[in-house]
Amino acid sequence: MSVPLESLESDVDFEGLIEVEGDGIVGRSPWQIAMSRLRHDTVTMIALGVVIFTIVLAVAAPFLNALGVTDPYTFHNELVGGLGSLPLGTWGGISLAHPFGVEPGTGRDVFSRVLTGVSLSLFIATLATLFSLVIGVVLGIISGYMGKATDFIIGRTMELVLCFPQTLMLLALSPVLKPRITQMGVPSGTATDVAYLIFVLGFFGWPYIARIIRGQVLSMRNREFVEASRSLGASRRRIWMKELVPNLWAPIIVFVSLTLPLNIAAEAALSFLGVGIQPPTPSLGSILNNSVSYYDADPAFFYIPGTVLVVIVLAFNLFGDGLRDALDPKSSR
Template sequence: MTLSAGEFAAEPVPTMVDEAQGPVAGRSPWQIARARLRANRVAMIALFMIIFFVVIAIAAPILQALGVIDTTTLHPELVQGPGAMPTGSFGGISIHHPLGVEPQTGRDLFSRILLGITLDTAIAVAATIISVGLGVVLGLVAGFYRGAADWSIGRLIDLILAFPQLLMLIALSPVLVQRITDTGVPQGNPSKITYIIAVLGFFGWPYFARIIRAQVLSLREREFVEAAEMLGARRSRINFKELLPNLWAPILVYSSIVLPTYVSAEAAMSFLGVGIVPPTPTLGNLLQDSVNYATADPTYFLAPGLTLFIVVLAFNLFGDGLRDALDPRSDRAGGK
């Protein structure tokens, strides 16, 4: 039996839509990334730890202003002996001093660690903003304009990466801190904080600029960029309206990875003697001072050391999970 054209056209066409479930709603790339991130148990635990430390960083100065925590009051009655070591077990731990007190001074260690988290976080965030801002702008310029701009920025990156950073930072610290003071920044720790932020931010952007440049070189050949150019869009609009929205993934991942690096860098600079000096507390100078008492008072050494370790670890684990969630080619979603 043969069918005519009209009879064939009248035949019902099978549908692939499941009528019981209805049409399947599409998801944007950000929704997919959020779902992958939520499925990563390690990253979510790290995120909760980061939120906890951020709350501490915000609350510590408020608690100090209200008198709930005290980072400066000396307690000579809580230390004794030739080395003025804390009385009691585990570095003088008590209800009033949950992590004990500092040797020599008797200042509350718990309060000083809380305020140290605040200052370290503020320095790391400020330096990250500088690094990411410079890296995005210069990476966009190098990748989009290419030619002489790309060559110049590339040579500047090579020069900064070849610079003996650590050695020169130590050698130039007194001179540059004094220059910063001459500009009107108060002398002492405020000028040192400005110096640390400027140094970390300036030396951190070249790595990110290379990442952005590589991304822009790929994106500028896409159809939506060519269409914008054909429609006569200005280059500034193409950079900030077409290219920049497609760069949020590397920006977020790089920021989450470089921020804990700056927290560790502040600790290293304090340990080498070019960081913030007491009585202003940071995790770096607390750790530097506690090394002298690592045997006699292990609690004083372990408390800031473990805090620094947990902060850096939480940011690194979350950055790793965020990278996997934003990378569609990743096969490690869900913490596997």
């Protein structure tokens, strides 16, 4: 509905809430307001560009490997030599054919290995985040809506899971769960490592989103639109899916954008410690683990993969922070 411009009070701030069309104004939906605020956040838009670029490269990596454009596994002994089998040339053998240089001792292309590692890390982090999201949203809705004994049991379960130190449990459960995963029919090797990381990272991540969803549902379960649906005889499942879930998208989106980089960093840390992705499959963590031995002799082999990891995690975090601010009506403009 349009409102004449002259009817507005001069001391009211309508920035971002309205847009001018002809001789009047038109109200904007909360989603349009959030997207407008997001577009005007320069840092968030730069971070979004890096995130999109990373996702495109990660999706393209398996196809590039299959087509032979990149090759993370082939040894190139002719590219290394001398004391300690260091790469020939300056800066770790950086060239047009090997933009990130080559790996000391093997001559494998560092760019191909980093690209494959990013693809695998993003795959693991995405599935682990979705695993946490599904469990957390379902249990959060049940806990907040049902209340009483159900809320008590789920709440104490959340607190119990949160009591475990995540990194320590990831290290301790590796020799216990990996053989069990293999016995369930998952091929041994990289597939077992990937399944283990997805399961453990997802399992220890669900209480965070569950507590958020529970709080949101507690504030909505007695609202008019829920009471109206309940009075019309709607089933509990219909109320959850049709009334509650559509009003939970904002915290869900923010949770995904902030948890994804945490899982990327966690996967790299576990691979660095030797309980994640095992060689010869490349991972950012295992590459950094190998590069520590060559820190003085070949610093490029350490700094380039480390910088890539820092930039990716930082971009996802900045985008998540900006998205949270854009979706939060109480944040400053």
